[in-house]
Amino acid sequence: GESVGLHLPTLSVQEGDNSIINCAYSNSASDYFIWYKQESGKGPQFIIDIRSNMDKRQGQRVTVLLNKTVKHLSLQIAATQPGDSAVYFCAEITSNTGNQFYFGTGTSLTVIP
Amino acid sequence: DGGITQSPKYLFRKEGQNVTLSCEQNLNHDAMYWYRQDPGQGLRLIYYSQIVNDFQKGDIAEGYSVSREKKESFPLTVTSAQKNPTAFYLCASSIGRGKYEQYFGPGTRLTVT
Numbered sequence: 001g002e003s004v005g006l007h008l009p010t011l012s013v014q015e016g017d018n019s020i021i022n023c024a025y026s027n028s029a030s031d032y033f034i035w036y037k038q039e040s041g042k043g044p045q046f047i048i049d050i051r052s053n054m055d056k057r058q059g060q061r062v063t064v065l066l067n068k069t070v071k072h073l074s075l076q077i078a079a080t081q082p083g084d085s086a087v088y089f090c091a092e093i094t095s096n097t098g099n100q101f102y103f104g105t106g107t108s109l110t111v112i113p
Numbered sequence: 114d115g116g117i118t119q120s121p122k123y124l125f126r127k128e129g130q131n132v133t134l135s136c137e138q139n140l141n142h143d144a145m146y147w148y149r150q151d152p153g154q155g156l157r158l159i160y161y162s163q164i165v166n167d168f169q170k171g172d173i174a175e176g177y178s179v180s181r182e183k184k185e186s187f188p189l190t191v192t193s194a195q196k197n198p199t200a201f202y203l204c205a206s207s208i209g210r211g212k213y214e215q216y217f218g219p220g221t222r223l224t225v226t
Contacts, residue, residue: 032213043117043203043217044156089155093213100171101215103148103155 012110019077021107023090028071030092035064035075038087038106047075047088077109085111116140117218119204124223126198134189134221136204142216143209145187149173150201150220159202162187163209191223198225 013019025033031052036044048059050066050073057064063076073090087106117138126132136145144163148156158171162181176195181187187206191198201222205215 034214036217041220041222043119043205043219046214046216049214091156095211095213100158100161101156101213103157105153105155 009105010108010110012112013080015082015111015113016079019075019080019084019109019111021075021077021088021109023073023075023104025071025073025090025092025102027092027094028068029094029096030071031095032093033064033066033073034091034101035062035073036089036091036103037084038089040086044089080109080111082111082113085109117204117206117216119202119218119221122219122221124221126223126225128225129193130225131190131192132198132223132225134191134202134204134223136187136189136218137185138187138206138216138218139185140206140208140216141184142206143184144207145181146205146207146215147171147177147179147187147189148203148205150203156203159189191225198223 034049035047037047038044048062048064050057050064055066061078065074087108089103089106091101091103093101120135146161147159157173159177160179162168165184168179178190203220204218207215
């Protein structure tokens, strides 16, 4: 089966610092990836996505990096704010197997004021 | 407002009873999904539907049933056959037709005692 995992279950950062959350995936055929943010008791919110034909994509204060060689995905959050405290999931899909995403277990980010 | 709604937010049932969780979307999305979330685990796919009147089992479909009679609605029934039904249930939708980004509802926390 698919395996999507996160290196660190928890991460604490000082407000204003940059955060980096990592994710490993096992299926080299995966061609689309999403990062989600989930606040306590709520549904996941889309943050940013990236396709396998790219190695970097930037959004507002967030950057996703994809390294297909080592099957690794990271989410960088610039100038981390208290409102960024949440659990972050990566998800991957292999489009030729249908519309089933596989989700990592999540990293809990805590921003220290 | 466009979005996905799930109701109720909290649901309590006695063991042995079937219970139906509601999921409605007004995004005109073709595809809808049900996930289960347990502490320390990633989202696990229960059922998904890519089009009205059609649905497929996910990884953990046993003890659950769904219907997709309308594009907007994808209710999930947790039956008495589900061995460990207490969990946080998330519904999602996507445009379909090769567009994979999934939008999530706020979730329903089901407690069975």
